[in-house]
Amino acid sequence: MRAPGDRVQKRSLTASAAACGGGGPQTRGAGKVIVVCLDDMSGVLLAGPAVRAVAARAAHVTMLCAPRGASAAALLPHVDEVLVWEAPWSSARPPTVQEADVEGLVGRMRDAAYDAALVVAPAEQSPLPLALLLRMAHVPRIGAPLTEPPGSLVDVPHRRVPGRHDVEAALDTAAALGFPPGAGDDGRLRVLPAPDTTALTGNGPYVVLHPGAAAHARAWDAGRAAEAVVLLADAGHRVVVTGGPRETALTRKVSGDTAVDLGGRTDLRTLSGVLRAADVVVAGDPGPAHLAAACATPVVSVGSPGGSAERRSPYGVPAVLLGGQEAPVPATGRSAPDEALPDDVLRAVQKLMKESR
Known part of the structure; x- marks a missing residue:
């Protein structure tokens, strides 16, 4: 029985294997593995290299994620199935615990008969509640990053190396579970091939500025963002401003x-096309910043990455970090320190463009 909040998306293995830069041809062995990441879009993107490591050896890979990470999970290479479930512990506004919902998820996983599970979680989120559900679903081998005693819930508890980037920490846990990176995989972020978005952006090079954010505390000040647009244009850069459907007033102002x-004209896959073709992406929200990194585009980060910059900064691409990078992002959405100035952004963009020539 599938729970009311339990959704499944399926992709063909052929489409997944065609992903650009996915680490080369995959030799898929026996076994079904579920990778769990109940983080937001940015956390799911950071889990991508670990997902590829699992896919290099598993016959079938399912990704279990929260609704806020589902669109990102659908972009990850070598994921055969995406299962969406909203946990009552992993968001700022968690749903109430519904017995049928939890039982539905456990039953769905039990019926799938997974051979192993990899839990990917940020340092501040305990993987034990999910490990309990996996154990109830009769998953025989579970690996997870842990700082607390695992009891009988986790077979491969992996202690995170202090200061380790989230991408590397997830890869470490995957390797401990028996899934090291596949041959030729460089461990960088990757997404499925992006569409051509010239019809939206127009011809010629451009810089993307993404001023909004899922959490208000991560958004860059609109006035400063608008000033940065003018400075970039005066310096000879064509600027494309992006944002979600609820940010059209913001993008219009900026x-x-x-x-x-x-603003409001791109879904996540289309946005990946816009970001892939950009010279540099300027963003305050970590989601678009990590998506840009997954598209191999340099990033100027103007706000907090939602945790330590050491652990959550744009990975594997040239990047300049500005503003309150170490500032916490409270669940209340109150403003975090906002120190990035338009002049700083212009200099950072020019620095990255010069280095990439």
Whole structure:
């Protein structure tokens, strides 16, 4: 029985294997593995290299994620199935515990008969509640990063190395469970091939500025963002401003008469196309910043990455970190320190473009 909040998305293995830069041809062995990441979009993207490591040896890979990470999970290479479930412990506004919902998830996983499970979780989130559900689903081998005693819930408890980036910490846990990176996989972020978005952006090089954020505390000040657009344009850069469907007023204000306004005009896959073709991406929200990194585009980060910059900064691409990078992002959404100035952004963009020539 599938729970009301339990959704399944399926992709063909052929489509997954065609992913650009996915670490080369995959030799899929026996066994079904479920990878669990109940984080947001950015956390799911950071889990991508560990997912590929699992896929290099597993016959079938399911990704269990929260609704806020589902669109990112659908972009990860070598994921055969995406299972969406909202846990009553992993978001700022968690749902109430519903017995049928929990039983539905456990039953779904039990019926799937997974051979192993890899739990990917940020340092501040305990994997034990999910490990309990996996154990109830009769998953025989579970690996997870832990700082507390695992009891009988985790077979391969992996202690995180202090200061280790989230990407590397997830890869460490996967390797401890028996899934080291596949041959030729460089461990960088990757997403499925992006569409051509020239019809949206127009021809010619451009810089993307993404001023909004899922959490208000991560959003860059609109006035400063608008000033940065003008400075970038005056310096000869064409600017494309991006944002979600609820950010159209913000992107309109920031774009003014200077930039191309794509607010509300891109889903995540289309946004990946816009970011992949950009020279540099300027973002305050870690989601678009990590998506840009997954598209191999340099990043200027103007706000907190949602945790330590050492653990959550854009991975595997040239990046400049500005503003309150170590500032916590409270669940209340109150403003975190906002120190990135438009002049700083211009200098950072020019620095990255010069280095990439």
